[in-house]
Amino acid sequence: MHIKLEDTSREISIEDSYAGKYNFVVDCYNETCERPCEKLEHLPANCCLKSACFPRCLDSPYGLRFALCAFLSMGLAFPICLFMWLDNLPAMLTYRRNKKKVPNLLGRFIYCPELCGDYPNKHYSLSLRYYKAGILSFNGQDMHVDAASIKVVGDKISFMVYNEILSGYAADVGLQYILYTVCLIASGILFAVVTLLLLFYRE
Numbered sequence: 001m002h003i004k005l006e007d008t009s010r011e012i013s014i015e016d017s018y019a020g021k022y023n024f025v026v027d028c029y030n031e032t033c034e035r036p037c038e039k040l041e042h043l044p045a046n047c048c049l050k051s052a053c054f055p056r057c058l059d060s061p062y063g064l065r066f067a068l069c070a071f072l073s074m075g076l077a078f079p080i081c082l083f084m085w086l087d088n089l090p091a092m093l094t095y096r097r098n099k100k101k102v103p104n105l106l107g108r109f110i111y112c113p114e115l116c117g118d119y120p121n122k123h124y125s126l127s128l129r130y131y132k133a134g135i136l137s138f139n140g141q142d143m144h145v146d147a148a149s150i151k152v153v154g155d156k157i158s159f160m161v162y163n164e165i166l167s168g169y170a171a172d173v174g175l176q177y178i179l180y181t182v183c184l185i186a187s188g189i190l191f192a193v194v195t196l197l198l199l200f201y202r203e
Helices: 018-031 050-054 060-075 077-087 087-100 164-202
Strands: 123-129 135-138 140-143 151-152 158-164
Touching: 018 087, 018 164, 077 087, 077 164, 087 164, 158 164
Parallel strands: none
Antiparallel strands: 123 158, 135 140, 151 158
C-alpha cells in the first residue's frame, strides 16, 4: 500500500551569509520548542557579512597569493584579523551560548535526504496511525525516530527532514569562527616576529 506524505513546507528565503543560514537552522529549532527557555538566540544580522567574503576570495591560487602579498607588503594582516575577530566577538559569544544549550542543533529533526530533494529541509505530515513506538511507517519502509522529532496535532503527526545542506548551515558558522581565531593567532605571531626582526636589525 502506497502512503502519501503531505508536504507542508513553506517557501522561505534564506539570507546568503553564514549568519543568515545559521539563523535559519535556529528558526527551525525554535519552532519545535515547547518551553520558551529552550529557545536559541539569533546571531546579529550584520555579523560575518564583511568577513564572509574573505575566505571565498581565497578559493583560487591567485586570490590566495594576492591576499598574502597584500598583507605582507602593507603589514595589515594582524590589524585586519584583529578587527574581524573583535567585530564578530558578540556573535561568537551568542554561538557559544547556543552550543552550550544545544550541542546538536539538528537533534530534533530526521535525517532523510531522499525526502528533501534539492531543498535543505522539508516539513511533512502523516496520519497518526502510521506511527508507533518511535517508528514511522510509510511506502513500505520503517523509519526509527526519536519522539522529540515529531509533533502530534489531532490525528496527524508532523516532522521535519533534512540533508547535508542544512548540516552545513549549522556547522559553517563554527568553522568560520575557528578560521578567524586561527588567522588572528597566525597573524599575531607573524607581526611579533617581524617586529622583533626589525628591532634586531636596528641594533
